[in-house]
Amino acid sequence: MVRSEASVAVGEEISVHPPKRFLFGPGPSQVHPRVYQAMAQPVVGHLDAYFFEISTGIKQRLCKVFGTQNELTFVISGTGSAGMETAITNFVDADTKAVVLASGYFCDRMSEMAKRQGAEVVRFEKPWGEYFGDAEAAEFIHREKPKVVMYVTAETSTGVFQRGEAICKAAHEVGAVVIADCVTSLGAMPVEVDKTGIDVAYSCTQKGLSCPPGLAPITVSPHAAELLKQRTKQCRSWYFDIGLIADYLMVSHRYHHTASATMFYALYEALSLIEEEGLENRWERHRQAHLHFVKQVEARGLQMLVPEGHRIWNLNTPRIPEGVDDAKVRATLLKEHGIEIAGGFGPLAGKIFRIGLMGPLATTEHVNEFLTYFGDALGKAR
Numbered sequence: 001m002v003r004s005e006a007s008v009a010v011g012e013e014i015s016v017h018p019p020k021r022f023l024f025g026p027g028p029s030q031v032h033p034r035v036y037q038a039m040a041q042p043v044v045g046h047l048d049a050y051f052f053e054i055s056t057g058i059k060q061r062l063c064k065v066f067g068t069q070n071e072l073t074f075v076i077s078g079t080g081s082a083g084m085e086t087a088i089t090n091f092v093d094a095d096t097k098a099v100v101l102a103s104g105y106f107c108d109r110m111s112e113m114a115k116r117q118g119a120e121v122v123r124f125e126k127p128w129g130e131y132f133g134d135a136e137a138a139e140f141i142h143r144e145k146p147k148v149v150m151y152v153t154a155e156t157s158t159g160v161f162q163r164g165e166a167i168c169k170a171a172h173e174v175g176a177v178v179i180a181d182c183v184t185s186l187g188a189m190p191v192e193v194d195k196t197g198i199d200v201a202y203s204c205t206q207k208g209l210s211c212p213p214g215l216a217p218i219t220v221s222p223h224a225a226e227l228l229k230q231r232t233k234q235c236r237s238w239y240f241d242i243g244l245i246a247d248y249l250m251v252s253h254r255y256h257h258t259a260s261a262t263m264f265y266a267l268y269e270a271l272s273l274i275e276e277e278g279l280e281n282r283w284e285r286h287r288q289a290h291l292h293f294v295k296q297v298e299a300r301g302l303q304m305l306v307p308e309g310h311r312i313w314n315l316n317t318p319r320i321p322e323g324v325d326d327a328k329v330r331a332t333l334l335k336e337h338g339i340e341i342a343g344g345f346g347p348l349a350g351k352i353f354r355i356g357l358m359g360p361l362a363t364t365e366h367v368n369e370f371l372t373y374f375g376d377a378l379g380k381a382r
């Protein structure tokens with residue numbers, strides 16, 4: 001074969017030249033060079049034995065990162081929202097009563113998806129940026145007696161980390177399954193699916209896992225898997241039908257869709273990096289970077305939106321100081337230093353910055369470097 005897997009010929013150059021960016025936003029997060037290298041490897045077919053070797057390796061590594069023994073652990077071809085859609089379309093039907101603990105943008109997206117399934121959605125609503133206490137969450141669930149309970153572990157629109165033990169316990173007491181959004185938390189903070197009692201947890205590649213966007217890891221408890229088996233009606237979505245996808249990836253290896261070998265390589269490499277570092281060490285690195293960040297911004301007079309003990313480690317939301325134009329701050333950082341951060345949106349527009357410290361950027365050194373430029377940009381934006 002002629003140049004079938006050839007390297008780029010001498011004198012030949014690729015035509016894509018993205019600007020250099022430091023991704024300190026809420027996602028996508030900074031990608032490790034080894035992940036990029038993995039992505040440059042030749043594509044194999046979606047039914048190739050090597051592809052399934054990689055997907056099996058991904059499953060084993062994902063179970064550790066999710067903190068689960070669930071057999072039904074795999075990845076959806078799509079972004080985090082595809083994980084959300086998969087969880088909801090398989091477990092929420094037209095006659096399902098679903099409770100959503102809602103205090104941010106992504107809980108709203110869950111509600112919207114459940115409504116589109118025709119479900120009866122009952123929301124326990126709080127203002128954006130608040131969290132749910134154990135007792136009040138349990139009381140609401142006991143009163144409503146839903147079939148499904150949904151919550152977001154790390155609400156990226158506000159910076160709140162929601163504890164799940166009491167939610168899961170109450171849900172199980174009324175016979176409900178729990179769907180938890182672990183999109184931002186997975187890989188950077190403890191998710192611990194089995195210990196918490198989550199039935200269906202989904203995530204994405206481009207936040208806590210520090211991969212490019214493109215895949216959505218998902219895990220399903222044995223109890224929830226049993227419910228899938230007992231379904232009398234077919235899942236409304238063909239592409240996101242868990243039974244069909246799991247059969248392709250883990251059982252028959254028969255064609256369902258053309259999964260991207262490139263993205264599977266990326267995730268495999270990102271999970272290998274986590275394994276080499278040690279999951280607990282990685283959590284601790286993110287925690288330390290977060291604590292250092294908070295201490296330093298508070299010393300500069302900024303206040304965090306979320307009370308201590310309820311903050312996401314890898315996504316920080318300091319309030320914008322009085323008299324500061326946050327769009328200007330973001331523009332300065334991007335134009336002068338290639339640093340991307342985000343502002344708030346919805347009810348928090350103009351009120352907070354959203355600053356991600358994820359993956360390779362979650363170190364004290366990077367936080368210090370970031371703060372130098374951030375301080376400078378704040379000064380210019382008054």
Ligand SMILES: *Cc1c(COP(=O)(O)O)cnc(C)c1O
Binds near residue numbers: 152155184
């Ligand atoms: C980013 C995000 C999503 C959606 O993921 P996409 O990859 O953008 O589709 C869902 N939930 C949370 C909490 C997120 O932060």
